[in-house]
Amino acid sequence: MSRLARGRGRRGKFNPRAGFAPEPAGPNVSGALLKQARKSGQLNLSNRGLEKVPDTVWRINLDVPEEAKNVTFDGEDRWWEQVDLTKLILASNKLSELSPDLNQLPALVVLDVHDNDLTSLPKEIGDLQHLQKLNASHNKLQSLPSELCHLNNLLYLHVDYNKLAELPNDLSTLAHIEDLDVSHNELPTLPPSIGYVSRLTKFNASNNQLANLPPEIGDLHNIRVLDLSNNQLEHLPTDVGRLGKLEQLYIKYNKLREFPNLKQCEQLKELHAGFNLIASLSADHLKLLPGLVLLDLRDNKLTSIPEEITHMQHLQRLELSNNDLSSLPFSLGLMSSLKSVNLDGNPLRTIRRDVIQRGTSELLKYLRTRIEAQFSFPGWSEEQQNGGNTHSRVTSWPGALSTPTSRSSEPKSGDVAPLTPDPEPAGPGSTIDTFTVHKTKSINYSNKNASSVPDDILETGRDMYVSDMNLSKNVLTTFPAGLVQLAATLTDLNLSFNKLAVLGAEIGQLSRLTTLDLRNNQLTALPTEVGNLQHLREVALSCNRFQQFPPVLYSLLKLENVFANDNHIAAIDVDGLLKLPQIATLDLQNNDIMQVPPQLGNVTSLRSLQLGGNPFRVPRPAILAKSTADLLEYLRGRIPT
Template structure:
């Protein structure tokens, strides 16, 4: 037999999933050998994809079938007939209906959950209507361009995921699925939403993001059970006022559209908690008079030029307020009314100043004003972070010392409730008794401070030599204690009771030591010891493992305790300016977590001023290079 005639008899196998090796024996000229699973080759030539019988059996027993991520271009017919397999069909489908094979065909469960996600399906056949019991259908991440009208026959369907396909339109029958609770249509090519969407009265979640929608029908107002609505990344220019009728709405995302205004009705949504309107063309925001539980408002990347006080009055419950990348030129003092505000982002606006009253918002954990043309605040103040910026603003509010005794303080025997405004306590959560000649504080006043959830106490610029004992009532609430500019020569161990302190300011006193009882301040993040009489760091300082910022300039410190600082793993700012340090140990360079190290004004010769001028990172590297091998 010639080689040509031998090759002509070899079956042509094109399926790439099976490797077939053909070896034609040329030396003997007596034929050829075919290696490989030939049966599998011919089996894969069948047009209809098949499933292992065991998969079908399990589906018939559990009512669930997961065929995701199989590379299928079409669904096997057995799926649509899975609950209608006759003994005749079972032979053709290689499915045993013999009860001796582990399955009683008369005791099967109807299919309720079908997952066909992450395949290559371009169509769904009309026979899907055979699966009348389906409650969950997931066909996301396929190549669907259309859906059959028969999908409307799946009246039991509660969850339908059609996301990440190529759908340009939806069949009207889909809006007949009255039991639908979740409809996911994100990442398609929908240009229009049928007004029959309002028929899905029990819908709770609707995601239409990343489509090409230019409008939303007013019938969306009928969806009174929807709690989460995502319309982001479309081409919307307006929202229908009827959106205010979506009483259950808690989360609304309309970022990345072309909205120039929001309907006033949006502000009456009683249960709205999260509103995302970034990347639009908004010039103002509606008043949220009815949204009494709003927690997060993100309105960055718009064209908002101002924040009216009446708007702030409707945002009293907001914790996160994002107004970055707008055109805001003035931040009103009424911002302090937002007593629950924790994050305020004003990055890249046109602010030239900030209200000093902002410094009283001790509950504010994050404040960003980078990218504004600030004229009244130095850049280094802004770069030091939220805590330092708020403190700087608060210091601008402090007036000059009052006239009184020879120390310049007005002396009172006791500060009582008449000395403060309860509303101010309520709004600022700060008991500010700075520069009032305080010697003691009435328990009545402290108890009121507890009722108003005060977390900050400012006793600076008084003539105190001891901490008022009545403050013990506030011990477990205070996170910020300011005792600066007083006459403390020693600090009472009572301060150790304030175990939730994050910030302790002791600057400008006469301290030369700190009590060991302060070791209970395990949460302390910032400590200010500037302008005192310390000759060395008190050992208790090195027990504050969460300390991030330590100011100790203008003392008499002689030795840099590197081993002590090594116990502070998150220390990033260390200010040792204007002390009596004659030697800087090279091992200090191993404190790589430091981002700001200030050593100017000390009598050491090395490092030289030229090295100090290069900044912290260069200084640490310089010191590391001089560590003895």
């Protein structure tokens, strides 16, 4: 055999310019990949079917690289300028163990071994003193080495989805860790040292077997997100109330019987306490949470909601479904910040079901009318309310504000608008009075048998900066183009129960709309101009002729509630729904949907999903009757893997 042939046998294919090409470093790990890693300091070996990490990976910065053995003349291979490996990704392979030789990579900053078959981590991992991020989730780890606590620079540790029954006792040495995820394990308790991980800002211990928490958890003074969902907790220690920087608290799916005492959690914005056994909610509880934006108490045992809930001036989403509520405080209707209220599954007696089904905006309007049925017109002085004047009221539609029909001819000092002797009609046959329009910023021109909207109605709305226009129960066949005069202020538009077959392009100019009601018309599509309504939070399309979910809605990133029941929609576009980060309510009942894609379960923002009355066979009616969370979990379980 010639010398050249022997050389080829040792080194592989010969290149006249670069010499002999290096041999593969191991299964699915080429020499070229290692060469690039020596230049960048990063090596990604994810999803390569590796059952073992080749030794050349651990020795990447120790062995003389192959390219150093080859003679080159073009200056491209500057092998002597190699850098230490700082990032190693071994995710989504078939690794059952990691070699102790990993300590030969002392410069590692990131080590990602998630989604493998690891049953343990080598104790030598404690030698990686520069390690800042370790992801070992989705493995089969039964314990963690105590040497892990030697990683003083660790900022991020994820060991979720394993089989851990305990955590190392000396977690206090992880002085810099900020993100710790131990969820989906088998932990019966947490070590007291958890309270000394002083820089922790995000801690996820959900889906374990925790029956109690150590009081030291109250020492996590920098914690902002705490997830304790899906455990066996029957109470929270009062020490949780000392978490002054806490912004999000997840305690759903436990066995809590009492609302937690969160006396110092003034920064709390989201409280997820659904699926517990909480039977009462007191005014004292609510006074401690002035900044709350989301309150989830669904699937508990609540029988009443205190009037003091109105003190929560920032509350936007209130989840109360599947409790034992028979009534609501009417003052809830005064909470202008509320964007979504879910009441499904309660034995409510004071609110008709059709009012609830119309959505949050209509529910709040209805509650306001109930206040006015009991008290004097809001905003009037005490002298006006209790003096010699008599104020009679007419409620013209469910959810309308009351209208005073007689009042003093002389304005009083401090009144918000001048009083006139008699109401002035704002249009032919209208009973709208300009004082009420000015006061409420709303116009009710419903049930007039009108085929168009009079110009003076629109001018009144423009001049008085109306934000709410009700044109329902008329015979409109075209979109009232004159509504664009109100574009600067209009936020709520009700065009339900008309004869609209097409929605005009002018709708796109009403860019401040947050609520749009198009129920009971003859619509088959929405114009692309609807995509300009980027503030829209709620749209009602029920009882029309849609054959598909309007694609333009997928571009409305603030959309929360969609009512599209009683149409002819044939399919569910999951990819489109996943583009709506805030979608909370989706009603697709009584359509022509033949199949429910399992991926719908990934739309985890949904709080109310209604699919009944469609011809699909799966999920079965018994599954549909369960809560939305159970339905989504069922669908996720059917996603092919």
